[in-house]
Amino acid sequence: MIVYLVFRFAVAFTGMIPYPILYRISDGIAWVMRVVIRYRRDVIKQNLNYIFPDMSKEKVHKTTKEIYRNLTDVILESLKSYTMSIEDINRRYLFKNKEELSRHYDAGKDITILGGHYNNWEWGTLTCKHQLPFHVVALIKPLKNKRVHDYMLKGRSRIGTELVSIYSVKKSALHTPGQEPKAIVFVADQNPSRGATALNVTFLGKPTKALPGGEAYARKYRTPVYWMEVTRIKRGYYTVTPTLITEEPRSLDRGEITNQYLSHLSAQIIDNPGNWLWTHKRWKGARIYDK
Numbered sequence: 191m192i193v194y195l196v197f198r199f200a201v202a203f204t205g206m207i208p209y210p211i212l213y214r215i216s217d218g219i220a221w222v223m224r225v226v227i228r229y230r231r232d233v234i235k236q237n238l239n240y241i242f243p244d245m246s247k248e249k250v251h252k253t254t255k256e257i258y259r260n261l262t263d264v265i266l267e268s269l270k271s272y273t274m275s276i277e278d279i280n281r282r283y284l285f286k287n288k289e290e291l292s293r294h295y296d297a298g299k300d301i302t303i304l305g306g307h308y309n310n311w312e313w314g315t316l317t318c319k320h321q322l323p324f325h326v327v328a329l330i331k332p333l334k335n336k337r338v339h340d341y342m343l344k345g346r347s348r349i350g351t352e353l354v355s356i357y358s359v360k361k362s363a364l365h366t367p368g369q370e371p372k373a374i375v376f377v378a379d380q381n382p383s384r385g386a387t388a389l390n391v392t393f394l395g396k397p398t399k400a401l402p403g404g405e406a407y408a409r410k411y412r413t414p415v416y417w418m419e420v421t422r423i424k425r426g427y428y429t430v431t432p433t434l435i436t437e438e439p440r441s442l443d444r445g446e447i448t449n450q451y452l453s454h455l456s457a458q459i460i461d462n463p464g465n466w467l468w469t470h471k472r473w474k475g476a477r478i479y480d481k
Contacts, residue, residue: 194337204266205273213425216266220258229258230469233479237468240478241394256464260309263425268312276320283313285321286431291373294414295323300372302408302415304435304447306379306455307467309420310428315351315375324373326351327364329403356403364407374413376404378448379455381472389445393452394459399475405447408439415439415447417454422465 204212223229234257238250245253271279294301301324305311318326330353342353354364364374378401382388388399408415415435422428435450436442459466471479 191337193335194341197335197341200269201272204270207270209426212266212270213263216262217259219266220255220262223262224255224258233471234468236478237472238463240473240476241396242463253464257466257468260465261467261469264310264312267310267426271313271316274316276317279313279317280320282426283310283317283428283430285317286429288321290432290434291416292323295371298371300324300374300411300413302404302413302439303373303375303418303432304404304415304451305375305377305418305420306458307377308455308458309422309465311377311420313428314418314420314430315353318373318375319351322373323371325370326373326375328353328375329356329377330354331356374404374407376401376407378404378451381470381474389448391445391449391452393472394456396473396476398452398473400448400452402448404451405439405445408447409444412439415451417451419454419458 207215224231231254234254235250238245238253242250291301305314315326315328318324318328328351364372379393380401382399382401387402389402389405391398391400393400404415407413414437416432417435419431419433420428421431433454435447439447
C-alpha cells in the first residue's frame with residue numbers, strides 16, 4: 191500500500207510541475223543516484239568497459255552522467271504521462287513516415303514493431319494509437335506491485351493502447367483474422383530470464399542472448415517487421431522513425447530478424463551511448479560481473 195501511495199503522489203506531483211522545473215528535478219535525482227546512492231554504478235561501468243574497452247576514463251565519466259540523466263528523464267516523463275493530454279503527448283512524440291506503416295493497415299495486415307530501451311520508450315505506447323491507424327498492443331512484463339500495475343493499465347487504456355502481459359495466454363490470440371489490423375510492439379533488448387528460450391545473436395559487437403518473442407510472433411503470423419528508432423530532439427521532444435526489416439519474415443533464417451533489429455539499435459547506441467539503459471546485467475553469460 192505504501193508503494194502505491196508514493197507512486198500516486200509522484201504522479202500527482204509531476205503532473206503539476208512545468209517541464210523546465212521537471213528537468214531541473216531530474217538533474218538533481220540523477221546526481222543523487224550517481225553520486226550518493228551509486229545505483230548500479232558498478233554494473234554501468236562494467237558494461238561500458240566491456241563494450242567500449244578503448245573508451246577513456248573521461249569519456250566513461252561523461253557517458254555515465256548522461257546515462258543517469260537519461261534514466262531519470264524517462265522515469266519522470268513516464269510519471270507525468272498519466273496527467274498529460276493526448277495533444278501534448280502527440281506534439282512531443284512525433285511519428286515520421288506514417289504512410290509507410292499505414293499501407294499495411296490499408297491492406298488489412300498486422301505489423302510487428304521492435305523497439306529498445308533507448309531514449310523515452312514509454313511514451314511510444316501512449317501516442318501510437320493516435321498517430322497510427324492500427325489497434326496497438328504492447329507486450330509488457332507485469333509489475334510486482336499489483337495496485338501500481340492495475341493503475342498503469344487503467345492509465346494506458348485511456349489512450350486506447352492494449353497492454354498484454356508477456357506471460358498471458360492472450361499472447362497466443364493476438365493475431366485474430368478479420369479484426370482490425372494490429373501493431374504488436376515488442377521492446378526486445380532485455381536479457382532473457384534464466385532458463386528461457388533464447389536466440390544466439392550479436393549485439394554491440396558481442397555474442398549475446400536475445401529474447402525470441404518478437405521474431406517468433408512475426409514468423410508465425412507472417413507480419414511485416416519494423417525497427418522503431420526513437421530520437422531525442424531535445425529534452426521532452428522525440429521523433430520516431432520506422433525502418434522496414436522484412437515484409438516476409440519466413441524468407442529469412444531464424445535469428446536474422448533479431449540480428450538486424452539489434453544491429454539498428456547497436457548503431458544508435460554507439461552513436462550516443464548515454465541514451466541507452468545500461469543498468470541491467472545484459473551480458474551475464476560473459477561473466478563480466480564476477481567479482
